[in-house]
Amino acid sequence: MAEKKRIELMVCTGTGCFAGGAYQIIDELKKELELFGLKEEVTVVATGCNGFCGQGPLMVVLPDNIFYGWLETKDIHHLVEEHFLKGRPVKKLMFIPPEQKEPLPLISDIPFFKKQLLIVLRNKGIIDPEKITDYIARDGYLAISKVLSSMNPIDVVNEILKSGLRGRGGAGFPTGRKWQVASQQSKSPKYLIANCDEGDPGAYMDRSVLESDPHSVIEGMTIAGYAIGSTNGFIYVRTEYPLAIKRMRIAIEQAQEYGLLGKNILGTNFNFEIEIREGSGAFVCGEETSLIHSIEGNIPEPRQRPPFPAQEGLWGCPTVINNVETLANVPVIISRGADWFSNIGTETSKGTKIFSLVGKINNTGLIEVPMGITLREVVYEIGGGIPKDKKFKAVQTGGPSGGCIPAELLDSPIDFESLQKAGSMMGSGGMIVMDEDTCVVDVAKFFIQFTNDESCGKCVSCRDGSDALLEVLTRISNGEGMDGDVEFLTELAESVKDASMCGLGQTLPNPVLSTIRYFKEEYEAHIKEKRCPALVCRNLIEYYIDPNKCVGCLLCIKTCPTEAIKGESKHIHIIDQEKCSKCGQCMEVCPPKISAILKITGKDINNMVQLTELISCKEWKKEHEPAHS
Amino acid sequence: MPKLTIDDLKKIRDDSRKELYLREGNYRGKVIVHMGTCGIAAGAREIVNALLDEFDKRKLTDIMFTTSGCAGLCSEEPMITVEIEGAAPVLYRE
C-alpha cells in the first residue's frame, strides 16, 4: 500500500483526557476522516498524557504543531473539513491565554510548554505507548545496548554517581550510592523494585510516566538490574491505576517478545525479568520498607532502618528500590552521558523534576522543569498565574506532608535543599497553588486529617501525635482556640518529627510548622479575635444581608435550602442565624449589581448583629404600625 | 520472533523512524497546496493525491506537506507554494 500519510493527530489518552471522552473523540475523528476520504492521509495516534490536563480532551496536529483543546465530538466534523481537508486551522478550538482574545495556534508558543524541559517525559505525546517500535524509533533500548556491549556493572554505577541523579520518590537520596551499596553485597539473589505506589492525593507524575512511556521504565529497570547484579525486578503499582497497569503489561510482553526482557537480552548472557505487583494499600505502602513487606505478603508496616533495603530488603536479600521517575531518567543519562545530565539543574540537584501543578492556578497539568527554576516562573509563566485576579498566598509542595511556601519566597529556586530550607520538601512532586481565599489553619487541618488517617499506628508519636495535632487545629478552626495553642502545636509537631520511625511521622508536621512559621498572625486571628481572615472556617463566619443594598427581590429566600431567610417582596430580607447552614447559595444568586449578601467574620459580625436588630425593629414597625392606626 | 541483537535493534530503529518522520519535525522545506473552495473546485484534491504519491515514490521525508486556505488568486487555482530553506518561496499556479 502506498504510504500517503501527511498528518498525524496525536490525541492524548492519559487518564484525565480518557475520562473526558478522548476515545469518543478518536472514534468520531476516524469516522469523519473516512467520510472525507482522508483516512490514509491523516492518521490518529492515541498517546500518553500530554500534560496540559486542564485543556483536555486535547490533541496536537503534526507536522504543523497545532494544539487543540477542550474538544467535543460535535466539533469534529467541522475540524476535519476545515483543517485536515482545506488546511484552515480552526481558531475556536485553539488555546486562548486567560484574559486574552487571540488564540495561540502552535504548541511551541503556549507558555505552559515553553519553559519546560523534557527528559523523563521526552516521548510524551510523540509515541504510541502501546507500540514498542515507536519507543525504539526514538532511540529506545539503545542505552541498554550500550550498557551490555561496552560497560561493566561498576561503570554503570559510576556513571550514575557522576550524573548526580537523586531519587525522585521523596528523600532525594543519591541513586548511584544506593546502587553501589547493593552492588557490593555478596548475598544473592538481589532484587530491584520500581516504586509506583504514588499515594499523594492529587499527584499523578508516576502514573503519567507509565501511561505515556512504559518502556523507558523497563529500560531503566533493566540497566539498574545489570548494575547491581539482579535478574528480578518488580514494579509496584497501585490498583487504582488500571490504564498504567494495562500499558505496562503490554510493554513487558512486547519487550519479552523482542528479547529485551527475559533470558539472554540482546544476545548477551544477561537475564532480567519484570513482574507487576498491584498494591491497593494505604499511603504508607509507598514507604520502602512497608512496600517490601507488602510484596512479601505481610502487613505493610515500616520497620527500623538500618539495615537499609540495599543491604537487607525483599525476603532478606539486597534490594534496590527506586521511584519510577528516577528510573526513567536512567536510559537518557546512559545514552547522553553523565556530564550532559549534570550540566542541567543546580549544584546539588541535577536534571529535571516532574510536578503536578494544581489548585488556584490558570494552567493546571503535569510539567517537567529543570531543577533550579524559580517558583515564580512555575506559578506565573508556566501556570499562567492565579485565576480571577486573586492574590497568590502560598504554594504547597511535597504532598500531604510538605509545607506551604509564602509569596516572599516565590523567587527561590526549586531544588532539594531550598525547599527544605523553606520548611517544605520536594516530595514526589505535588504542587498545590493557594490564593487569598485559602485559610492556612484549614489547610493544615486538611493535611493532618489525611496523614492522621493514613498513619499505620505503629509509632505512638505519629499515631497519637497526629490525633492531638488534629484536635487542636480543629478547635482553633471552630473558634475555640486558646492562648498557648500555637506554642503547643509547635512543640508537639517538633516531637512527632523527632520520635517517629518512618518518613510519614517525620514529615507530617510540616504543614503545621510551615503555616505557623509564615502565617502566625492568621492563627492568632482565629484564636484571639475568633476571626478567619480568609473567610473559610465555618464556625467563624456568618452571612448577613446589607440592608442598604437589599431590594427585596425574594431570590435568596427562594434559594435558601434551610428556609433561613425571612422577608417579603420589596422589604429588606433578613437571615436567621439559627437556621443558616452557611452554604453560601444566597450569595451566589444575589444579582451581581446588588451584591447585598455579606460574608463576614470576627468584629464585623458584632457590628452587623446590632445593625440587623435595628432594621428588624424598623421593618417590624413598618409591618405592624398601619394595623394600629 | 527470534531474539534481537544490537544490530537488529538499530535496524528496527531506522525503519520505525521513517514511520515517525512527521513527529520529528526535521524539514528542509515545505509544500503547501492551497485548498480554498476555489482550489478544491479547480482540482486541488487531485493535486494533493498526485503529490502524495510522488512523495511516497521518492521517499521524501524531509519536506513537510501541508494544505492551507485560498491564496487570494482564485482564477489561477489550483496553486501550490514551495518553500525550501534558504530560498524565497515560489508559487506555482494551475
Ligand SMILES: Cc1cc2nc3c(=O)[nH]c(=O)nc-3n(C[C@H](O)[C@H](O)[C@H](O)COP(=O)(O)O)c2cc1C
Ligand atoms: C509515607 C511515605 C510514602 C511514600 N510514598 C512513596 C511513593 O508513593 N512513591 C515513591 O517512589 N516513594 C515513596 N516514598 C519514598 C520511599 O520510601 C523511597 O524513599 C523511594 O521509593 C526510593 O526511591 P528513590 O530513591 O528513587 O526516590 C514514601 C515514603 C514515605 C515515608
